[in-house]
Amino acid sequence: MLHLVNKSPYDGSNLNTATSIMKSGDTLLLIEDGVYGAVKAGKAASLLEGHTVSVLGPDLAARGITKDKLADGINVVDYAGFVDMVEANDKVQSWL
C-alpha cells in the first residue's frame, strides 16, 4: 500500500498516524507540505525510521529544501516517479 502525507508534521498528526499504521511492504510518499517531515534536523525525522520513504522533488524545491538536508535513506522522486509508485501499489491511502 502507498501512503500519501501532504501535511507538515508540525501542522497536525497525519505523519504520525500514517507511520504508526504502515505495515511491512508499505511505502510512504511525502508531498506538498508533507515534505517538511523529511528534513534531517527536524524532530519528526525519527517517525520515518524503519519505513520506506520517498519525497516529491518538485515540492522540496518549491520550499527551498535541498537534498543534503534530507534524513538518510529517503528517495527523491518526480511526478513520473509518483505515478510509478501508484502503479506499484494496489491501494493508495491519502492521509488528508
Place this chain on the structure above:
Amino acid sequence: MKFTIQVNEGPYQHQSADTAYHFAKAALDKGHEIFRIFFYHDGVNNGTRLTTPPQDDRNIVNRWSELAREHDIDMVLCVAAAQRRGIVDDGEAERNGKDATNIAPGFRISGLGQLIEGGIESDRTIVFGD
C-alpha cells in the same frame, strides 16, 4: 493502467488542484489512461469558466479544460457540491431557475455514482485534498 482522480479542494486556495493536475499529466505522459477526474466539495470551483487569474499566473481552470480536450478525459463536478457553490450548467440553470451558467469547457455535472463507478472501473483511485 486506468486511474480515477478525486480532487477535493478549489484552485488557488490549496496545492491539491496543482498536484492532481501534475499527477494526471505525468500519468498520461507515461501512457496511462485517466478514466475520470471527479471534483468534490470545494473541488467543484475548479470548473467555473469565469475565473480570471493574473496573466503571469497559471490558469488552473483552463489547464483542466485543455487537458480534458487533448486527452478526452471525463471531468465530473459533484452536483450537490456544485449547487451549494453556484457552479451551473444549462440543465442546472433550468432546473433551479438560475439566470446564468458558468461551467467551464470539458466539465459536466453529475452525481456521486460517477465517483463510485470510477473506483470500480479504474485500477487505482487517488484522492487529492486538504
